[in-house]
Amino acid sequence: ENWGEHMSDSIRWLWQTLVECLTNELNGLKTSRGELILDHWQEVRVNTDIEDLGSVFWKHLNDESPEQTHLFRRSFTMWGKLLQHIMEMLLLSLAEPEIFFEQLFELTIRHIRYGVRPEYLSPFGTALFLTLEEFLKDKWDDHAEAVWKDVWKRAANSMSRGLSLGGNGITHALVEGDTEALQIAMQCAPRNLRAEWLCQVDINGASISPLYWALHDGKFSIVEFILSDLLTIRADIHGYYYGRE
Incomplete structure (x- = not known):
């Protein structure tokens, strides 16, 4: 019952893509x-x-x-x-x-x-x-x-x-060393995840610390913002949040 025109077009597109890739590789070998x-x-x-x-x-x-x-x-x-x-x-x-x-x-x-x-x-x-x-x-x-x-x-x-x-708002801010851009990016973070976002970003499956990143690159205004934000007490209906557990 889930099969429809959209599903049919998607499968057809996937198959065509696979055929083109395999044909290209075989032609390359030839x-x-x-x-x-x-x-x-x-x-x-x-x-x-x-x-x-x-x-x-x-x-x-x-x-x-x-x-x-x-x-x-x-x-x-x-x-x-x-x-x-x-x-x-x-x-x-x-x-x-x-x-x-x-x-x-x-x-x-x-x-x-x-x-x-x-x-x-x-x-x-x-x-x-x-x-x-x-x-x-x-x-x-x-x-x-x-x-x-x-x-x-x-x-x-x-x-x-x-x-x-x-690439996301946090990584772009870290690359540019833009504290204001990092503040804007963090506005999207839920309160219970805010500290985690500041301590860990996922890049294609690899976990990288924004704090270590900023320290390594000498972007001390970013470091100051991260530490200040982590030490700020926040709360919502579920509990209080202070730094990263």
Whole structure:
């Protein structure tokens, strides 16, 4: 009796999504997608100085999304090492997907703390492709571009979901160090859960302490607000609440 048009459309959508994913993976195996990615990256890595690699990538990323180069201020050498790490993660996603997703989970949590937003991933990928095109020259054809975009899309979509799920009013306030925003976010908390919200946030299944987070990042106005709020006596019809049990 629960089966209706809406349920039918939902199942049909789910099946179509699964078919597309499996078809994409099988086509990737058939066309030696992993070998092409590995060959391209080895050529770039062996023939390119790490600082030059970082310089070119930074230039393209700054053109596509200058807020990202301002968010992460680092040397060209460090940008090159960042790109190396990204390439290693993409290769891992093809060779050992289970390990890749375990590491991606930790990486996503770190990026939430850095203030990275899901919308950053698209221009980041564009900068990556432009960098590869510049170094690979004639080897960067339509087929190569399609393969790289497909591999990047799978990894970026997974991270985007994690960034979206892990982002809320409290985490955004912690990232920005905005005490007023944290006060606004806490207005939604029930009195009996207020202290718990201030002592623990869940990010994609991982529990993180906002107090430790703020202390680690030197955001002392946030620390002061959390401690003051935890030491405030509150009550409702169910009882009195003072700090965290």
